Amino acid sequence: MKKILLSAFAALFMVGSAFADTVRMGTEGAYPPYNFINDNGEVDGFEKDVGDMLCIRANLDCVWVINEWDSIIPNLVSGNYDTIIAGMSITAERDEVIDFTQDYFPPSPSVYMGLSGSDVDVDGGVIAAQTATIQAGYVAESGATLVEFATAEETISAVQNGEADAVLADGDYLSSIIAESNGEFANVGEVSIGGGVGMGVRESDGALKAKMDKAISSMKEDGSLNALIKKWFGNDANTF
Amino acid sequence: MFSYCADPKTLEGLMWLSCYITTAKHMSFYVSFLVVMGLISLAAPLAMAFGFAGAIAARSSIRVFRLIGKGYLAMIRGIPDIVFFLFIPIALDQAFEFLRHKVLCSDVTEPIRQGNDFVVCAAAKLPLSTASEWVHDMYGFLLALLAFGFVFGAFTGNVLSGAMTAVPKTQLETGEAFGFSPRQIFRRILLKQMWVYALPGLSNLWMILIKATPLLFLLGIEDIVYWAKELGGIKTGVYEYKACHLHLFQIHLPHHYH
Numbered sequence: 001m002k003k004i005l006l007s008a009f010a011a012l013f014m015v016g017s018a019f020a021d022t023v024r025m026g027t028e029g030a031y032p033p034y035n036f037i038n039d040n041g042e043v044d045g046f047e048k049d050v051g052d053m054l055c056i057r058a059n060l061d062c063v064w065v066i067n068e069w070d071s072i073i074p075n076l077v078s079g080n081y082d083t084i085i086a087g088m089s090i091t092a093e094r095d096e097v098i099d100f101t102q103d104y105f106p107p108s109p110s111v112y113m114g115l116s117g118s119d120v121d122v123d124g125g126v127i128a129a130q131t132a133t134i135q136a137g138y139v140a141e142s143g144a145t146l147v148e149f150a151t152a153e154e155t156i157s158a159v160q161n162g163e164a165d166a167v168l169a170d171g172d173y174l175s176s177i178i179a180e181s182n183g184e185f186a187n188v189g190e191v192s193i194g195g196g197v198g199m200g201v202r203e204s205d206g207a208l209k210a211k212m213d214k215a216i217s218s219m220k221e222d223g224s225l226n227a228l229i230k231k232w233f234g235n236d237a238n239t240f
Numbered sequence: 241m242f243s244y245c246a247d248p249k250t251l252e253g254l255m256w257l258s259c260y261i262t263t264a265k266h267m268s269f270y271v272s273f274l275v276v277m278g279l280i281s282l283a284a285p286l287a288m289a290f291g292f293a294g295a296i297a298a299r300s301s302i303r304v305f306r307l308i309g310k311g312y313l314a315m316i317r318g319i320p321d322i323v324f325f326l327f328i329p330i331a332l333d334q335a336f337e338f339l340r341h342k343v344l345c346s347d348v349t350e351p352i353r354q355g356n357d358f359v360v361c362a363a364a365k366l367p368l369s370t371a372s373e374w375v376h377d378m379y380g381f382l383l384a385l386l387a388f389g390f391v392f393g394a395f396t397g398n399v400l401s402g403a404m405t406a407v408p409k410t411q412l413e414t415g416e417a418f419g420f421s422p423r424q425i426f427r428r429i430l431l432k433q434m435w436v437y438a439l440p441g442l443s444n445l446w447m448i449l450i451k452a453t454p455l456l457f458l459l460g461i462e463d464i465v466y467w468a469k470e471l472g473g474i475k476t477g478v479y480e481y482k483a484c485h486l487h488l489f490q491i492h493l494p495h496h497y498h
Binding site for chain 2: 022023024029030032033036037038039040041042045061063065066067068071074075077078079080082097098151153156176177179180202203204205232
């Protein structure tokens with residue numbers, strides 16, 4: 001027993017050999033087309049493409065980590081991964097806790113989605129939103145009754161089963177759901193909230209932020225970022 | 241998995257089903273059953289060990305042990321599980337990394353706590369960020385196992401200490417009359433007789449342990465519930481096979497340039 005404990009203790013202090021620049025990219029994996037888990041069980045989506053290309057340009061070795069949205073910031077600051085790349089809008093509140101790179105996705109409107117033909121009062125009704133999103137913050141201040149859910153998908157179900165009158169989320173997330181719902185859902189209003197989407201890094205991690213900023217700039221300059229935006233969000237999407 | 245699965249558009253009926261239930265995502269779903277069962281089959285004995293130690297400490301004649309034992313049992317049972325499931329793995333992880341940082345990077349002068357950030361040197365990370373994914377998974381699994389063992393140990397401890405109290409005093413006194421030492425009475429009579437009273441409570445705890453496994457995703461382990469949610473979730477055209485994506489992309493581009 002003593003031996004086991006001792007060797008376990010020794011294992012705790014073993015040093016690894018190589019230190020390549022491995023960057024762990026944290027994402028939610030449940031917000032298509034930004035990020036989702038494909039049929040192969042791997043991370044996929046706009047941010048997977050952008051992240052992989054950024055890592056090539058910044059000469060970093062990247063691995064993808066899935067973490068639920070609720071605890072995505074606490075796990076970044078405690079060092080379980082090094083970036084958040086999960087459709088996270090740049091806001092002043094988040095900027096107090098973590099740092100953001102420049103935006104890699106331009107500001108785009110948020111959409112209220114309700115059942116087709118229903119008369120939704122977006123400022124007084126019951127509105128669903130995902131916890132800790134800019135949309136949840138907006139609904140809380142708009143005078144409507146906010147119902148929060150841990151994942152974006154549960155907000156859609158809430159509208160479907162009548163628990164909420166409408167859901168407020170990024171238009172780019174809702175557009176394909178509206179388009180493929182066979183007329184069950186409709187866009188019942190739009191608002192512009194939040195800035196663009198940026199990559200979250202620890203405040204103490206200035207070096208990584210600088211590398212990523214440079215890589216994003218280079219992708220903006222040669223148009224490869226715009227091409228990816230069009231690939232995932234369609235030709236009408238806002239570009240740089 | 242099968243060769244005919246390559247083009248999803250041609251599939252129908254059972255052929256489609258055989259492809260669907262063998263996607264890599266479904267395979268992860270099946271594997272997660274093994275992970276969860278592995279966890280509970282290891283967590284149960286670990287919880288028994290913690291519980292046994294807790295129960296003995298709580299009944300100890302030495303005041304300090306008694307306080308520690310009773311404190312452990314009462315605290316864990318009184319505070320919501322979810323607090324401990326969040327606290328223990330993160331606190332343990334940070335404690336390990338803190339120690340490693342002190343030993344391996346003693347020359348680094350920057351503080352570990354910088355505002356909200358917990359920053360240790362690259363060599364002190366546990367596991368190293370260069371380590372392969374299975375090492376990270378295994379480490380998360382071990383932390384989860386400790387958390388489950390610690391929390392369920394308190395429940396087990398309470399059941400065991402109750403069972404020990406329930407053993408009829410006369411049986412213990414009979415042992416004394418035969419000249420057994422207190423240690424012998426404990427080992428030969430109390431420990432054996434208590435199981436009769438402990439088993440119903442323990443089987444109930446086993447059920448609760450099984451029910452508590454969805455908390456695993458909180459600890460970063462992709463468990464049965466996570467994959468079931470992932471498989472049962474809303475799917476739009478975005479989820480189509482990669483090959484189709486490229487195809488659409490190529491069709492769309494010329495449109496744009498018209």
